[in-house]
Amino acid sequence: MDRRRVLAGAGALALAGAARPAVAEPDHPAAAAATADPAPLVPTAHYQDALAKIVGNGSPIEGRMTLELPEDAENGNIVPYKIGVESPMTDADHVARIHLLSTQNPQPLVATFRFTPLSGKAAVSGRMRLAKTQDVVAVALTSDNTLLIARTTVNVGIGGCGAE
């Protein structure tokens, strides 16, 4: 649990433009060797571009959207994801879009889901590819132009996506 929080924090730092997250440097080499955790990966420039295109000048809100993936994925070719936002899904108040992004795959925009009031529920699940250990990010846009964001770290055993 601690490690996930550290990785998430490092991801946020990287998003903020830090060249290298300071928290990735082990203070105690022996302890770091004992856990043998790799340093968190800095999101790709492709990802930053894709995120910027979606978010624009907006400030996405954390905490309203759930993004569930396994903490450890042995096979990066097939990793289940589940995304949900609590929403009345009425004409006046619904989730319009959810974007699913990878911070390390060759192509960062994995999927864009469009919802309507007929959807009844702003939820989607499926299976994605992950090239390597990384943060996966979801960004939602509501009908009143509110942006929501959620992220989670997945440790990948064997990467998907083919050769880069």
Place this chain on the structure above:
Amino acid sequence: MAASKPRVRFPEQAQAGDVIEIKALITHVMETGNRKDADGKPIPRNIIHTFTAHYDEALIFKAEFGSGIAANPYVSFFFKVPGPGELRVSWQDDEGGETIERYPLNVV
């Protein structure tokens, strides 16, 4: 490889106003475009780029997929049943292939 063997699952019957889950799976290679063949030539991308679900003429849900979606794409989404009608789902891939399936919904 074209898309084949679409499978769509949803409850056998529903009442108007119910929110039901719809699960859709199709067989497709979802070639990413990132791989090379034995001669080192790039293998062109061929993925299902769009999945849509309509009820009669109204859009329920649409998914635009990139190369990061796993082979044999599976998607689960929800649908608030307004009344009797026909569910229509379609998959489109990069080679111009389109698979369309239609299902009447048993609304009680």
